[in-house]
Amino acid sequence: MKRIVLFLLTNLAVIAVMSVVLSVLGVNRFLTANGLQLSTLLAFSLVVGFTGAIFSLLISKPMAKWSTGAKVIVSPSTSNELWLVNTVKALSERAGIGMPEVAIYNGEANAFATGAFKNSALVAVSTGLLDGMTREEVEGVLGHEVAHIANGDMVTMTLIQGVLNTFVVFLARVVGYVVDKAVFRNGDDDRPGIGYMITVFVCEILFGIAAMMIVAWFSRQREFRADAGSANLLGNRQPMMHALARLGGLQPGELPKSMAASGISDTPGWSALFSSHPPLEQRIAALQNMR
Secondary structure, three states, X not given: OHHHHHHHHHHHHHHHHHHHHHXXXXXXXXXXXXXXXXXXXXXXXXXXXXXXXXHHHHOHHHHHHHHHOOEEOOOOOOHHHHHHHHHHHHHHHHHOOOOOEEEEEOOOEOEEEEXXXXXXXEEEEEHXXXXXXXXXXXXXXXXXXXXXXXXXXXXXXXXXXXXXXXXXXXXXXXXXXXXXHHHHOOOOOOOOOHHHHHHHHHHHHHHXXXXXXXXXXXXXXXXXXXXXXXXXXXXXXXHHHHHHHHHOOOOEOOOOXXXXXXXXXXXXXXXXXXXXXXXXXXXHHHXXXXX
């Protein structure tokens, strides 16, 4: 629940900041004496909706390193680090992408991939995952993360988030205008009133929650595809299946929200609607049913 609230507040903050900036630039002049100028509102919504998503994608690598404390392996100093770098290199060559940066961070069992571009991404694994899994299982997880990069999942999820943000901004203001005009407007004053501002604020929260559920659903589908990608890269579904089964007996490490969609965590209960990952049992079953 804390992650959901923080994500919602971040979205609201981006929308608020962009609204102020665009007001200064005059881009938000969609409320006129003749009603809503939908084309102007759509342009406003597109800028606000995509700015936060694209900005988050572009800074995803440095933010990932900073928020997790991940240390990039520049020159392997141990046999484990050498194996980790060589394994990622081999997987990335099979996937046809550039060699990602490889990093290790302290934490419970988890891993993630992030980055705006396929050929300059980052793959990071936790010490808990390295200590708690066999090399075969870690290789399965690494294949999963490399598959995320090869599939362009970070860009795909950014575009989906941008489109949904655009709808949230657009629809919230349309509803706000209608409610303000029908319920709160007094006299012939065509300027937006308190009803408009309150309605837009409430609608952005409600529509934002619905958008989060849609983004989470898309993310879960990408997880199934990344699991299959790991099996294809390794030529064997067993390493990823064993890794998921092992993970079920470990405590998945919490990831920052910006990287959660490319990790391997699992969220049970009602909050599964907002989870970026399907239940581990479903993922294992999907791998078992692969042809």
